[in-house]
Amino acid sequence: MLHIINKSPLERSALDSCLRTAGGGAILLIEDAVYAATRGHAAAARIEEALARFAVYALTPDLAARGVADRLIDGVTPVDYGGFVELVAEHPASHSWL
Amino acid sequence: MLHIINKSPLERSALDSCLRTAGGGAILLIEDAVYAATRGHAAAARIEEALARFAVYALTPDLAARGVADRLIDGVTPVDYGGFVELVAEHPASHSWL
Amino acid sequence: MKFGILVNEGPYQHQASDTAYQFCKAVLAKGWQVQRVFFYHDGVNNATKLTEPPQDDRNIVQRWSRLAEEHDIDLVVCVAAALRRGIREDNLAPGFRISGLGQLVESGIQADRLVVFGD
Amino acid sequence: MKFGILVNEGPYQHQASDTAYQFCKAVLAKGWQVQRVFFYHDGVNNATKLTEPPQDDRNIVQRWSRLAEEHDIDLVVCVAAALRRGIREDNLAPGFRISGLGQLVESGIQADRLVVFGD
Amino acid sequence: MSNVKKFVFVNRKAPYGTIYALEALEVVLITAAFDQDVSLVFMDDGVYQLKRGQQTQAIENKNFSPVYRALEGYDVEKLYVEREALAARALTEDDLLVPVTVLSSAELGALIDSQDVVLSF
Amino acid sequence: MSNVKKFVFVNRKAPYGTIYALEALEVVLITAAFDQDVSLVFMDDGVYQLKRGQQTQAIENKNFSPVYRALEGYDVEKLYVEREALAARALTEDDLLVPVTVLSSAELGALIDSQDVVLSF
Numbered sequence: 001m002l003h004i005i006n007k008s009p010l011e012r013s014a015l016d017s018c019l020r021t022a023g024g025g026a027i028l029l030i031e032d033a034v035y036a037a038t039r040g041h042a043a044a045a046r047i048e049e050a051l052a053r054f055a056v057y058a059l060t061p062d063l064a065a066r067g068v069a070d071r072l073i074d075g076v077t078p079v080d081y082g083g084f085v086e087l088v089a090e091h092p093a094s095h096s097w098l
Numbered sequence: 099m100l101h102i103i104n105k106s107p108l109e110r111s112a113l114d115s116c117l118r119t120a121g122g123g124a125i126l127l128i129e130d131a132v133y134a135a136t137r138g139h140a141a142a143a144r145i146e147e148a149l150a151r152f153a154v155y156a157l158t159p160d161l162a163a164r165g166v167a168d169r170l171i172d173g174v175t176p177v178d179y180g181g182f183v184e185l186v187a188e189h190p191a192s193h194s195w196l
Numbered sequence: 197m198k199f200g201i202l203v204n205e206g207p208y209q210h211q212a213s214d215t216a217y218q219f220c221k222a223v224l225a226k227g228w229q230v231q232r233v234f235f236y237h238d239g240v241n242n243a244t245k246l247t248e249p250p251q252d253d254r255n256i257v258q259r260w261s262r263l264a265e266e267h268d269i270d271l272v273v274c275v276a277a278a279l280r281r282g283i284r285e286d287n288l289a290p291g292f293r294i295s296g297l298g299q300l301v302e303s304g305i306q307a308d309r310l311v312v313f314g315d
Numbered sequence: 316m317k318f319g320i321l322v323n324e325g326p327y328q329h330q331a332s333d334t335a336y337q338f339c340k341a342v343l344a345k346g347w348q349v350q351r352v353f354f355y356h357d358g359v360n361n362a363t364k365l366t367e368p369p370q371d372d373r374n375i376v377q378r379w380s381r382l383a384e385e386h387d388i389d390l391v392v393c394v395a396a397a398l399r400r401g402i403r404e405d406n407l408a409p410g411f412r413i414s415g416l417g418q419l420v421e422s423g424i425q426a427d428r429l430v431v432f433g434d
Numbered sequence: 435m436s437n438v439k440k441f442v443f444v445n446r447k448a449p450y451g452t453i454y455a456l457e458a459l460e461v462v463l464i465t466a467a468f469d470q471d472v473s474l475v476f477m478d479d480g481v482y483q484l485k486r487g488q489q490t491q492a493i494e495n496k497n498f499s500p501v502y503r504a505l506e507g508y509d510v511e512k513l514y515v516e517r518e519a520l521a522a523r524a525l526t527e528d529d530l531l532v533p534v535t536v537l538s539s540a541e542l543g544a545l546i547d548s549q550d551v552v553l554s555f
Numbered sequence: 556m557s558n559v560k561k562f563v564f565v566n567r568k569a570p571y572g573t574i575y576a577l578e579a580l581e582v583v584l585i586t587a588a589f590d591q592d593v594s595l596v597f598m599d600d601g602v603y604q605l606k607r608g609q610q611t612q613a614i615e616n617k618n619f620s621p622v623y624r625a626l627e628g629y630d631v632e633k634l635y636v637e638r639e640a641l642a643a644r645a646l647t648e649d650d651l652l653v654p655v656t657v658l659s660s661a662e663l664g665a666l667i668d669s670q671d672v673v674l675s676f
Contacts, residue, residue: 068606119661121665121668162491162493210451254496277578287401287406327574337614
């Protein structure tokens with residue numbers, strides 16, 4: 001399963017709900033969720049722990065728009081929209097945690 | 099100041115942000131925020147603590163719509179829309195924590 | 197006492213417009229005044245006369261129009277937000293008018309209280 | 316590979332419609348197919364031809380219309396959600412059509428992947 | 435049967451504050467009408483959708499909670515509720531409108547993983 | 556001066572994910588044009604609105620962050636940022652586009668308390 005998260009981890013519970021529920025697969029952070037994967041962010045530790053169970057990706061266009069593309073934490077793979085499409089194709093289903 | 103909160107405390111950060119920032123005044127819980135003032139809810143302890151600093155109110159029509167009007171915690175005052183208007187009138191300003 | 201109201205979300209998707217409407221009714225029931233209701237962000241979508249909700253549901257747009265008519269309330273839609281979202285004179289419901297953000301600031305200055313409803 | 320897309324929020328207020336659009340462009344760039352884009356909830360507001368965003372901003376509605384024209388993509392607006400929010404044949408932008416929720420279920424069945432964009 | 439897919443609807447939002455719960459139900463009914471394999475998951479604030487005793491007269495909104503009771507008539511019988519979500523809200527199965535299967539977060543995650551189409555509103 | 560009120564704009568949301576930050580700025584500019592006493596508060600994710608280096612070409616959205624730099628020209632000079640919000644996001648004043656006053660959560664709360672009109676988007 002590809003888990004797509006688009007909410008800031010300090011504003012909404014979406015990331016926490018995903019991490020509590022899902023056993024594994026891939027997580028793609030898009031829109032306001034990309035902040036979770038920035039160095040030193042209060043949610044970054046959760047992402048670092050999640051790397052043991054999930055492959056984690058973050059959408060570069062959204063990182064760049066928010067001025068945090070240079071802060072991506074180690075282990076998280078940046079992808080563009082083409083990479084987003086490939087991730088959806090590679091997984092049998094996707095779950096958008098709205 | 100009258101602090102108006104309309105977000106579920108387990109979905110969004112609005113209540114926590116209000117409690118972290120505001121020194122006192124009144125808090126009115128409306129819409130999905132009314133769940134915070136129900137007995138046994140994971141956020142109820144935060145409301146109980148807040149009662150030391152704030153007068154806390156919850157909107158009865160929203161409690162009733164959600165089927166939790168009979169679970170209001172002690173110390174929180176139920177108000178209807180008329181009471182909402184009076185609270186706004188009694189305080190020099192209101193702050194909607196959207 | 198005069199109340200200014202700001203509505204930041206459209207009809208149905210969020211409860212904001214419903215709560216704002218009930219608040220206005222309660223203001224009027226107390227004999228107080230609704231100085232203006234200003235619709236901003238997706239709130240401008242409350243002003244389209246083209247909505248046709250199911251028979252067994254409330255008609256949010258018509259409720260605002262009726263309130264405006266019965267109590268002579270000024271319903272103002274922000275022009276910039278409206279253009280972005282496709283609200284124009286053509287599809288404007290009765291009782292609404294389109295104007296600038298200055299009308300919101302004016303509410304903040306002239307009303308005794310400004311209350312914000314949104315998401 | 317065929318992708319079905321679901322858009323649950325209107326233009327401008329949330330990024331959902333922007334991201335869905337970029338996703339569709341990337342699907343097409345790979346030579347894959349966008350089987351259908353279904354607009355539900357406030358997503359139906361993407362279909363109004365009356366929007367007029369500022370000159371220096373993107374025109375979200377026109378972008379969808381152009382994508383539909385250039386790549387023969389089926390843009391479907393949910394009729395029940397549209398009636399609730401004032402989207403009708405009268406104000407429908409080119410390339411969009413109004414139909415039932417069955418079209419979304421069909422996407423779920425016929426497309427290889429269904430991707431949801433919302434708030 | 436090649437045209438039957440497993441659809442799961444993940445409900446995570448409270449009713450009335452937003453329309454997602456109501457409009458999700460409309461999709462559920464149509465999906466059932468297409469003879470698909472339909473499951474509903476209620477987690478986070480979504481469990482409140484099933485709370486008994488909703489009275490919406492005062493907010494002048496439509497009480498749509500009886501529709502959950504009618505789901506059985508559309509052969510929608512797989513309703514799963516997150517145990518942790520109930521506990522965090524001091525709810526028990528007795529508080530719910532309809533019979534449900536209560537699962538742990540991890541069990542729900544595994545169930546969602548086994549589906550073909552995940553719709554979340 | 557009886558027609559001058561103290562307006563505070565409380566910005567708590569990140570840019571681009573939603574339009575609130577952009578449309579809030581439009582209200583700020585108009586309020587300044589009405590010669591009101593304008594303050595801006597950035598707390599929670601709102602501090603991200605002021606982050607340097609926003610590059611929006613790839614999302615094809617308008618980069619409105621330069622507007623914060625232009626606020627001074629409209630006599631909007633009171634920008635307050637929450638210290639705790641910066642810390643939780645590993646941001647410092649050097650990361651911000653414009654000079655600001657950094658306050659603690661409690662100080663910000665007191666500042667908001669002293670205002671006549673609170674607008675939060």
